[in-house]
Amino acid sequence: MRFLLLAVPLAVALAGPWSVPDSTVHGASFTALGLLGTDFAGRDVWHQVLLGGRSLVLxxxxxxxxxxxxGTVWGLTAARAPRMADEILMRPLDVLLAVPSLLLLLVVAALAPDGALAWIVMLVHLPDVARLVRACALEISARPAVEALRxxxxxxWRITAGFVVPSMARVLATDAGTRLTGSLYLVxxxxxxxxxxxxxxxxxxxxxxxxxxxxFLNPxxxxxxxxxxxxxxxxxxLTVDRAQKAAS
Structure with a gap:
């Protein structure tokens, strides 16, 4: 069931544009013509559905x-840096965290050029990811195994790349599923x-x-x-949750 919930919209979003005719026919608004009727501009709703998911997913x-x-580079750099450099790196992110994500997106989008939505959503997620990576890196760096490597x-940096990053991979993978869902919501x-x-x-x-x-004319x-x-x-x-349970 969870596979169908994910596979169906993904297939429609990624493969749908290849199934749409090159020419779009306009008719009357909100009629029953076509598989799913027409939209507010008189376009075939089914064709618009096939075209409309790729930008959202990508x-x-x-x-x-x-x-x-x-965020991984930022958080690791802050975790390994001296205290003053750590403060300089992390305090600006706290300012971004104080602003609600959707409000931050709308404010920045009003000032940014067209086509910058992906970069704005990236900026919204950056503070959370960087703080998570930093916290994981600090905890793992205090383990006896890290002292033995020293x-x-x-x-x-070899300890960071060879031990710290692999040790936090599972936590980051768990967060990534929730973060991707959040990106879908924001976009x-x-x-x-x-x-x-x-x-x-x-x-x-x-x-x-x-x-x-x-x-009520064409639901x-x-x-x-x-x-x-x-x-x-x-x-x-559901897919991310199942994958995490299977790995545990």
Whole structure:
């Protein structure tokens, strides 16, 4: 069941654009024509569904991967740095943590150029990832095994790369599933609020926003993209939870 919850929206999002005809036919708004009827602009809802998921999935995936790449380097550097350098690295992130994530996204998006949504979501996740990595690195560095490696003459960064990072991999992998779901939420919420995507874009969140006025005329124009977003988020969480239980 969890496999279907994740596989169906992923397949629609990633492979869907290849199944859509090159030419888009416009008709009347909110009619029953086509598999799922038409949307507010008279476009085939099924074609818009096939086109609307790739940007959501790729943007969320890129933002999460970038946040972990930058956050891991940031957190490890802070954990291994002298106290003053540690303070300089971590205190600006505390300022970002004090601002609600969606509010921070909307404020930064209003100042950033178009197409920067993935980078903004990456910025939103960076403080949490960096603090998590730093906390894990400090705890692992206090273990007797690390002291034994120091006594053997291993360098600080070789200990970090060879022991500390592998030791925190499981914690980071567990957090990554939740973080990716959070990225999906932020990207979808931003698109729903008109940030990061044009108002007539083929995007699942935009479809929910723009077609809700015709909910009783053609509910599939709203329910289908909303259901796919929910399936993607729930399926991702269940898959990560199952993978963690299997590894334990």
């Amino acid at each position: 943007t969320a995936g890129f933002a999460t991967a970038g946040a972990y790449l930058l 006594l053997q003459g291993e360098s600080r 979808a919420a931003a698109s729903f609020l008109g940030v990061g995507a044009p108002p007539d874009a083929a995007d699942w969140a935009v479809m929910v926003d723009r077609n809700r006025g015709g909910l 599939w124009a709203v329910l289908t993209p909303a259901l796919l977003i929910v399936m993607l988020a729930v399926g991702l969480n």
